[in-house]
Every structure is written in C-alpha cells, then in structure tokens.
Amino acid sequence: MPKNILFQLDVDPHPSSFDAVVAVDAGVDHLLQYGSVQADSVEPLVHGAMFTRGGDDLKNTALFVGGNDVVKAEAIFRSVQKAFFGPVRVSVMLDASGCNTTAAAAVASASKHITLDGCTAVVLGGTGPVGRRVAQMLARQNANVFLTSRSLNRAETACKEIGEQVRTGNLEAAAPENEDSKKTLLEKADVIIACGAAGVELVSKERMLDLPKLRVAIDLNAVPPAGLGGIEAFDKAKRLHDDREDSAVAYGPIGVGGLKMRTHKAAVAKLFTSNSLVLDADEIYDLTMEQMNR
Known part of the structure; x- marks a missing residue:
C-alpha cells in the first residue's frame, strides 16, 4: 500500500507549522514542505508529484496550498490546476491562513x-x-x-x-x-x-x-x-x-475553532480518497456541514 504523501506549498519562507501539525494529525505519512513557492515556478513541483505514481496510486499523493498571503496562494492554486494533464492529476486543497x-x-x-x-x-x-x-x-x-x-x-x-x-x-x-x-x-x-x-x-x-x-x-x-x-x-x-x-x-474565534480544526483535518484526509479533488470554499463548506452534523 503506497504511503500518503502531502506536498505543502507555502508562499512564506517558512511553511506554516500549524498546517504541518494538522497534516500529521490528519494521518499524512510523509509531509514534504516547500516555502517561498511562486505561481510561475510551481509546475515542476506539481509534475514531480504527478508523474512518480500512476493508476490508483495517484490518490496517495496530494497538494496543500497555504501561507499568509492569500492572493499569492490563490495564484499558486490556479497554477497547480493548469499543470495537470487531464486525468493525470492529484487532489489539491487551498486553505491559506485558514481562509476557507x-x-x-x-x-x-x-x-x-x-x-x-x-x-x-x-x-x-x-x-x-x-x-x-x-x-x-x-x-x-x-x-x-x-x-x-x-x-x-x-x-x-x-x-x-x-x-x-x-x-x-x-x-x-x-x-x-x-x-x-x-x-x-x-x-x-x-x-x-x-x-x-x-x-x-x-x-x-x-x-x-x-x-x-x-x-x-x-x-x-x-x-x-x-x-x-x-x-x-x-x-x-x-x-x-x-x-x-x-x-x-x-x-468568538475560539468558539468556532473546534469545528474549523475538525474540518481542516477531515479535508486533508479526504484528499487521499481520490486523485481528482479540488477543495476550495464551496467544497470545504460542504465538508464542514458534514462534520458539524455528525
């Protein structure tokens, strides 16, 4: 059984330790962190994640886009999806600064x-x-x-x-x-x-x-x-x-924080159920409702 590998693509020089801890708690086997990622140079990282595995094993690799500059993270998120080749792709999630x-x-x-x-x-x-x-x-x-x-x-x-x-x-x-x-x-x-x-x-x-x-x-x-x-x-x-x-x-912010954390972990775990998920605002809201209603 292939290990679950998460590529953490962060716009900041030091990738978020918060996002790293959540990824580990969500069951990621190997976390590969990249800081100071730029939208115009992210393609080689995406291709490295895609082309090293094939078939059903593709779902065991996923991408997480984060960082404190949400606008830059959104640009990376778009560039990641442009780098995919039809069905040759991996799942990706955007949650820069916990925005979603x-x-x-x-x-x-x-x-x-x-x-x-x-x-x-x-x-x-x-x-x-x-x-x-x-x-x-x-x-x-x-x-x-x-x-x-x-x-x-x-x-x-x-x-x-x-x-x-x-x-x-x-x-x-x-x-x-x-x-x-x-x-x-x-x-x-x-x-x-x-x-x-x-x-x-x-x-x-x-x-x-x-x-x-x-x-x-x-x-x-x-x-x-x-x-x-x-x-x-x-x-x-x-x-x-x-x-x-x-x-x-x-x-208050901590009053909603418990549900936010459950959603964050559930979203990371869900990335490894398919190689074609794109988790942005709407998808993460639906997942939040599932978590709240459990």
Whole structure:
C-alpha cells in the first residue's frame, strides 16, 4: 500500500507549522514542505508529484496550498490546476491562513441557529480573504448579504467577483460613512460576522445589545479588543443578553475553532480518497456541514 504523501506549498519562507501539525494529525505519512513557492515556478513541483505514481496510486499523493498571503496562494492554486494533464492529476486543497476552513466554520455555526436561506447577513471586513469567503458561502445558501468595507469601491469589486461564482442569494456592497449609517445597516441584520483587521473594534457592546433583529453574532478576531464588543474569544452559542432566552447567540474565534480544526483535518484526509479533488470554499463548506452534523 503506497504511503500518503502531502506536498505543502507555502508562499512564506517558512511553511506554516500549524498546517504541518494538522497534516500529521490528519494521518499524512510523509509531509514534504516547500516555502517561498511562486505561481510561475510551481509546475515542476506539481509534475514531480504527478508523474512518480500512476493508476490508483495517484490518490496517495496530494497538494496543500497555504501561507499568509492569500492572493499569492490563490495564484499558486490556479497554477497547480493548469499543470495537470487531464486525468493525470492529484487532489489539491487551498486553505491559506485558514481562509476557507475558518469561513466555513463561522457560516456553519450560524446555520445552527437560523435558516440562512432568505436571512439578512452583514459581513464586516468583507473584502479580506476570510470575509470574501464568508460572503460567498452565505450567498450560496441564498442569504441576502451586505458586504462591508471602508472603501465602497473595494466592496463593490468583491461583490462583483463573488457574484461571478455564485448565482444564488443577493450581494450588496456597503461602506457606512458614519455611525448613523452603520446603525441603519446593522439593524437589518439577522446575522453579523466580523472578519475585520485584528485588534479593531467594529461594533461596540452597547450597539450589539441594541440590535432588534439580530439572531447570531460571530467575531473572528482573536486579538483584543474584540471586533464585536461584548463577545469573548471562547464564546460558543452564548447569549448576548444573559437574562433573555430569545437573545442573539454569540461565537468568538475560539468558539468556532473546534469545528474549523475538525474540518481542516477531515479535508486533508479526504484528499487521499481520490486523485481528482479540488477543495476550495464551496467544497470545504460542504465538508464542514458534514462534520458539524455528525
């Protein structure tokens, strides 16, 4: 039986130790790590992974694309797939900086408390790599999504690009110019997911407690202060109003972290079930739902 070999292709000089540990815990037999990988020079690495095995043994080799620069990782991910020769290929997964697994865990967690189909969701910091994927996954579930940014142009560009991939739901760009316009936007929300820059409070605790429609609030910022005031890192389905059973529930970054980790491990393990898998946002979301419902 051939050993399972994972090629870790990372854009950073030192490949992620986090991703390496998860790969080992997921059952990878041999982990081959490559740092400072460039999209225009990744083809020899891909061909080395493909052409050393054949037939059913191809499924025992897989590629993982990661690193802190998600844009560069996405370019590598595309170049990897261009290097394949029809059925002569291996499975590949993209999760640079946890962009896919984190977003999927957040959206899946929200789905436990509200039907996403037809709900109104506000994605704060929606033009970043995680925010874009959160918005994409929500739209795929037919939610009405407000994707926010400090720049309306960036928000509109993100909505346009996501809309080219997802035909369901409704995507609308927003860049609130003041507290009144932000308040008006947030009061529409059934779900708020904050994906903004680390250490920046996007909504105060007082404002969070005063949102009439809100059912789920998720903050993915692990660096104090919280992006959503009043939410702690370990919160997991905790009521925003302790004394109200109908209060919105809150998740912090570690609160969704358990599901994210289960998904990450399951996705790596799944790579070795076929030689033709491409695990990106949609595929990883579906896998997250499977993990959550077990």
